[in-house]
Amino acid sequence: MKVHIIGGGNLGVSIALGIAKFSKNNQVTVTRRNIASIQYLSEYGIAVSNDNKHNIQEADVVILTIKPYQVDTVLAEILPVIQDKTIASAVSGLSLDVLQTKTNYEYPVVRIMPNIAAQFGESATCISFPEKYAANASPIVDLFQDLGTAPVIDEKLMDAATVLGACGTAYALRYIRASMQAGIEIGFDSNTALAIAAQTVKGAAKMLLEEKVHPEQLIDRVTTPQGCTIVGLNEMEHNGFSSSLIKGIKTSLKQIKG
Ligand SMILES: NC(=O)C1=CN([C@@H]2O[C@H](COP(=O)(O)OP(=O)(O)OC[C@H]3O[C@@H](n4cnc5c(N)ncnc54)[C@H](O)[C@@H]3O)[C@@H](O)[C@H]2O)C=CC1
Numbered sequence: 392m393k394v395h396i397i398g399g400g401n402l403g404v405s406i407a408l409g410i411a412k413f414s415k416n417n418q419v420t421v422t423r424r425n426i427a428s429i430q431y432l433s434e435y436g437i438a439v440s441n442d443n444k445h446n447i448q449e450a451d452v453v454i455l456t457i458k459p460y461q462v463d464t465v466l467a468e469i470l471p472v473i474q475d476k477t478i479a480s481a482v483s484g485l486s487l488d489v490l491q492t493k494t495n496y497e498y499p500v501v502r503i504m505p506n507i508a509a510q511f512g513e514s515a516t517c518i519s520f521p522e523k524y525a526a527n528a529s530p531i532v533d534l535f536q537d538l539g540t541a542p543v544i545d546e547k548l549m550d551a552a553t554v555l556g557a558c559g560t561a562y563a564l565r566y567i568r569a570s571m572q573a574g575i576e577i578g579f580d581s582n583t584a585l586a587i588a589a590q591t592v593k594g595a596a597k598m599l600l601e602e603k604v605h606p607e608q609l610i611d612r613v614t615t616p617q618g619c620t621i622v623g624l625n626e627m628e629h630n631g632f633s634s635s636l637i638k639g640i641k642t643s644l645k646q647i648k649g
């Protein structure tokens with residue numbers, strides 16, 4: 392499959408690199424208004440252009456990784472030249488209904504919500520589409536499975552998926568940063584603290600994903616009675632650790648829903 396990504400910014404570039412590295416059956420081109428900062432993608436065999444219509448004719452799928460306020464301009468430019476190509480949108484908050492209205496119900500549409508770990512084959516990409524476009528969506532689901540996991544979900548959960556799966560990258564990184572700061576305070580240099588904190592999160596996530604158990608079952612294995620883990624965990628909870636995460640995630644969701 393040939394993929395044309397419009398919007399070579401943070402997300403567009405991470406998807407393009409992910410495809411080049413992990414999805415050998417697919418080819419990718421990228422456009423952006425100012426291409427100076429993404430010229431290096433050509434080293435990965437990714438053609439870049441500042442013309443959204445360049446390379447678009449050869450594409451099977453057009454992926455939109457632009458900001459919500461850029462959608463109308465881009466659609467006005469590309470719709471006259473893309474006939475029945477599938478449009479896959481990663482634009483946050485843009486529902487399939489609104490996208491279909493903007494495209495006059497004439498194009499197969501798919502909503503995708505990847506995260507920037509696509510570049511490392513580790514995105515959690517939620518996908519939804521109208522049932523009538525299942526056949527068009529199928530190769531897109533396959534592609535994002537190459538870039539991590541790609542569950543198909545009910546569209547009413549796509550905003551929630553944006554928060555949990557895409558914003559979630561930032562939340563996880565902030566946890567790592569806080570651990571690193573604490574690590575420095577208790578004696579490590581910053582590089583060592585970061586390496587330990589990041590690997591510990593990677594290990595915890597890997598155990599969860601492979602053992603498919605509730606996190607608390609693994610926490611039980613770490614918390615020695617009257618030991619140092621449980622007193623630290625309880626102190627964090629007294630200070631609102633879980634509560635602040637839950638409140639933050641709900642606030643992010645409110646922001647998307649407007
Ligand atoms: N950054 C992330 O982690 C994620 C972002 N998203 C969504 O993806 C979209 C893009 O987000 P980012 O990549 O962070 O933004 P960004 O600002 O880094 O990327 C957007 C890119 O589109 C380009 N662009 C703007 N107008 C254009 C046009 N007319 N033609 C071609 N290219 C144009 C810009 O130059 C920019 O490079 C947003 O809707 C965002 O909500 C979704 C999931 C994760």
Ligand SMILES: O=C(O)[C@@H]1CCC=N1
Pocket residue numbers: 483553557558
């Ligand atoms: O912060 C944002 O609005 C975008 C959507 C998901 C990740 N970044």
